[in-house]
Amino acid sequence: GDSVTQMEGPVTLSEEAFLTINCTYTATGYPSLFWYVQYPGEGLQLLLKATKADDKGSNKGFEATYRKETTSFHLEKGSVQVSDSAVYFCALVGGGATNKLIFGTGTLLAVQP
């Protein structure tokens, strides 16, 4: 079945450092790919998405490119801030009759001042 694999955390960075969180997927067909962010004690918020190969999703300085050839959707940000500290989830929607999201296990990002 469809699945998402994320790099394990926690990822600890200093403010203004470069961020990469790796995400790879397994899916039949052509899934849509997402990054969600979860701040402490809150629900999930959609951060960015890409619906077809070579699309680049971007939001709030974060970017991710849908790479079909490597089945990857790595999250990047050039300069992280303390306020970016959260858990980041990579997810896919495989299509079909339901649009259920299939999530990775999440990666905790801790940014230190």
Add this chain to the structure above:
Amino acid sequence: EAEVAQSPRYKITEKSQAVAFWCDPISGHATLYWYRQILGQGPELLVQFQDESVVDDSQLPKDRFSAERLKGVDSTLKIQPAELGDSAMYLCASTHRGGAAAYEQYFGPGTRLTVT
């Protein structure tokens, strides 16, 4: 800005007791999802509704869990009896009926359940 509402935010219950969670999706959203998120893991779908009909409940433990969305608007998820392993965050999400917008799910703040 419209939001998905959930209540209660926190619930502590003893095992073998019944517990219920409520979700009110964004107005006009036909599709509603209940996810369970165990600590340290990603959310997993329990049940999906399209209007008042169940579309997918393949991962719902039907011996103890039930879900309803009687008028196709708000929804209730019930657990009876609760077990220690049910301790988790229960998340509700909603989205539009179809098209590209159907892929953007909006999540509520969740209900944190602790079973003692």
